[in-house]
Amino acid sequence: MRYPEFLKENGTIGFVAPSFGCSTEPYRTAFNHALDKWKKEGYGIDIGPNCYENSGVGISNTPEKCAEELTEWYCRKENDILISCGGGELMCEVLPFVDFERIRKADPKWYLGYSDNTNMTYLLTTLCDTAAVYGPCAASFGMEPPHPSIKDTFALLRGKKLSFESYELYEKESLKSEENPLAPYNCTEPVRSRFFVPDSKGKLKESSKVKLQGRLLGGCLDCLANLSGTEFDRTREFCEAYREDGILWFLEACDLNVFSIRRALFQLKHTGWFAHTAGFVFGRSLNGGTMMDLDEAGAVLPVLEEYRVPVILDADFGHLPPAIPLICGSMAEIGGISGKITISMSLC
Known part of the structure; x- marks a missing residue:
């Protein structure tokens, strides 16, 4: 099993939208607020071209463009981890256009998302022998105040916490x-x-x-x-x-x-x-x-x-x-x- 490096201080967080993006409310405002918080904490931001798109059916853009973003942003050196903008309905239609062989050969990086993002978190593990994180999408990090689970997820991405208990x-x-x-x-x-x-x-x-x-x-x-x-x-x-x-x-x-x-x-x-x-x-x-x-x-x-x-x-x-x-x-x-x-x- 390949395990990516954890996010370092002042590292760069990449964002992709292979399912829904953050083009509409309340997701756009929540996503932007999350970005502002990460920037204030010293992290770099690397936003994919589909994160604010709303031109697809059940996903942010066409399957081809979503797959291109997902492959490129996973393989590029300009970000250290990837967080999906959101869930959605038809991420499965993106899969035929994703270059999983290129992803498998690339340096592993953490990918975070849930729901429709199972199409990436599960296939990273079973096709590419690479671990991924099943957890909240990007807009959730914009809530105020953040729930302990949100803090826990970011602590995991930084390698600070790998043990958890049920919330109340x-x-x-x-x-x-x-x-x-x-x-x-x-x-x-x-x-x-x-x-x-x-x-x-x-x-x-x-x-x-x-x-x-x-x-x-x-x-x-x-x-x-x-x-x-x-x-x-x-x-x-x-x-x-x-x-x-x-x-x-x-x-x-x-x-x-x-x-x-x-x-x-x-x-x-x-x-x-x-x-x-x-x-x-x-x-x-x-x-x-x-x-x-x-x-x-x-x-x-x-x-x-x-x-x-x-x-x-x-x-x-x-x-x-x-x-x-x-x-x-x-x-x-x-x-x-x-x-x-x-x-x-x-x-x-």
Whole structure:
């Protein structure tokens, strides 16, 4: 696994928009405020040509132009790390035009983003054997005051912190709007993860504590299911290469409801992705509420029970912030007790 160098003092932060850019409110103001803060802290700024674009369909620009920016900004020496401007809808259409071979041969650098950016964070790991960070996009760094998770993410990018704990509360309803673009997370709901461990017969039973260890791999299920079986899918080869470590899957969903989540897991399971798994950690899904008596536990546990590994639900990441930043490709130890988790990542 290739691990990039961490951001140094007075280093340069690059920005790209392979999904949505920051052309509209509240994202434009929040992004600009984040840039101002980084500049005051002494960091250089390297803004890609699509960051303020809004001429694409579900992404900032045409797939060709988004791919050109992504490849060039990853490979250029003028920046030290990359942060995506935002998520979106159709970053998958960018992939055929990305030069992953050139990226694989370039010096590795940290790429930060989540949701639609799974198309980069996941493929950097599985195609290029390069670690990436699944965490908040650029505009989130403009909130005032910054949530501890935002500070934690930037600390990770600087190599100052690789161990994290659950936060106390999460956001169910955002206060961010065009009129209030710098609103912080509106955290009102208690964070409480659920732990399931296999009994002697392999049946997953709820537990007050859990422990998992393995190599982190995952992202947004909406994107992962879409990648499965395409020419960009090298997941089985990756899992085989790191079989001795065990694969620790981290997964969450945006648009998928509980039935869609179950179908997506069925797809990945029968494509062979979950060989050599060491466990599953599910974040908070945006649309994962109960439907027709099926809740998230019912969507997940029956599909994964045969693997006889622990499962965590409602972990502190996903589309309902805040989110613990996760290094896709790193080794991790996750402990859970009384509804809270701790995660320690190592670059080995």
